[in-house]
Amino acid sequence: MIGIRDQQGLAGGLLLLAIAGGLGWAASSLAFGSVMAMGPGFLPQILAAVLGGFGAVMMMGSLTVAGPPLVFRRLPRLLAVLAALLCFAQLIEDWGLFLSALAVVLVSCAAADERRLARSLGLAGVLATIATILFVELLSLPLSAWPRF
């Protein structure tokens, strides 16, 4: 019977194939050289091909050998975590550490089990204050604490 028996294997193989394809494409314009004088593209091209091979074998294997199912839970929460970091990257240069830290904690609190606005605001305020004092004042990292205008 043909069918997907190993969802993890199939997805993993696809991921490997995609990465191998991307990196292999990026390396395809580099000179391959020869064994005696390896060019910049020598290893990248070989390894991308090998990785693609691994991916393909995994995908084929997933059709015959059964494996554990692939279950994603709580996807919105996971996205909130990544979004929190993204906020930080967007804000830190212009808005300073205090406001960026506030944003990180507030957004990531959306991923927590208990979501109460007052609690999140309190936590964000406390952590942003501590972070500003710790990182800017005590450790004197090269960060600005407040927005630059």
Next chain:
Amino acid sequence: MELLGQIGLGFGVALSFDNLVYCFVGALLGTLVGVLPGLGPLATIAMLLPLAYALSPVGALIMLAGIYYGAQYGGSTTAILVNLPGESSSFVTTLDGYQMARQGRAGAALGIAALGSFFAGTVATLLICLFAPMLAKVALQFNSADYFSLMVVGLVAAVVLASGSLFRALAMIVLGVLLGLIGTDVSSGMLRMTFGMMDLADGISFVPLAMGMFGVAEILRNIEEPQKQSVIEGKIGSWLPTRADLKDSAPAVLRGTLLGSILGLLPGGGALLSSFASYMVEKKLSREPETFGRGNIRGVAGPESANNAGAQTSFIPLLTLGIPSNPVTAIMIGAMIMMGVQPGPLVMTRQPDLFWGIIASMWIGNLMLLVINLPLIGIWVRLLRVRYSVLFPIILLVCAVGVYSVGNSTFDVGLMIVFGLLGYLLTKFGFEPAPLVLGFILGPLMEVNLRRALIGSGGDFSIFIDRPISCGLLLVSAALLAVTCLPRIRSARERVFVE
């Protein structure tokens, strides 16, 4: 006598006020973060990596090493009190440690774990003093072909000892090496696989990769599958082991130390394998194997000593050959390279203060752990009750600020997000991130040595077989791979990791 002088030099470095402070701060921070639920040594070191940038190489490595021991120690605390292994190597400790805690003997379990670890650490440090110089001398004979083969052994061992499927571990190594090659090619100056991003010209930075793979990905996993915590209520008991406890566990500590010291040397070995092996040995040798898993103190003493000894001796290949033998030492190598120290046999002769200073500080760090931790058990127990919903925003914030502050680059924050997502997806699909990190560190070094060896031999691959050192190393890797593929060993290996 030369050795004494060198050890003296090491202690001179390690006992300077600054370095003592770094060692103390490292051990304390490591324990603090390692005790927090859901944070193992890898995540801890990755998270605190940016701190090291502000220090001198010696200070930074001393602190990182301190963080490592501290985190490992913190991991056994959570294993005993919460039944949660902070990392894979303290998994065995949960078996008997948690049972002891339920019987009101948590203190004794923690105490014997700490004392056993300290003893093992002392022995392993001595071993490093004795054998590292010898190994470094041998390593000076290595040429590029030998180095290439040595790294092959390292990677193969990482595959063999990875807990999941061999095939997937191999794929992770290839992926790691590929990622390591991104950036400017050393010999031609060409930009490789940068997709036109100038931020990638120097390659993918190590800090965002490590923090993403081990810090952010861990948070994602913990949020998806919240772990039920049941902190032991009630009495912890005195941490001072009784005379009977000591008598019971002394042989286990000795055997664990021996096993761990040897297994730690193997590339890919280190703490994990040591603790599993020690537990099995203790159970086999015991007259009452049925008491294991029900709070037998030997089941704590042996593995805890073994994993500390293994963690310690795994620094030998790192310091003498420049080869990481597990993800933690891979992070240390990454840190060394970032600070302009090229790990390898030359470190010992060119920077003896660094080399011996780190070794001396290992022992001091172990001593500090004992002194700081046992009296503070009460505080650690309280930390264990911190809820994850409060904890993970803090971790995220520290990761974000840390990764940004290294190069004031929002691109690095972006990279960390990408690798966090990648690390999460990879574990979802049954891959392990550890071999990837090893490949990432070793990849560029392997390419350089491969290229050099082949230029030297005029493109003839037989150079790898003609040189005895290289040939021997390649045979070792072939044997390792072959042995793992044998069906009997394979099923035994699976059983070990399932248990």
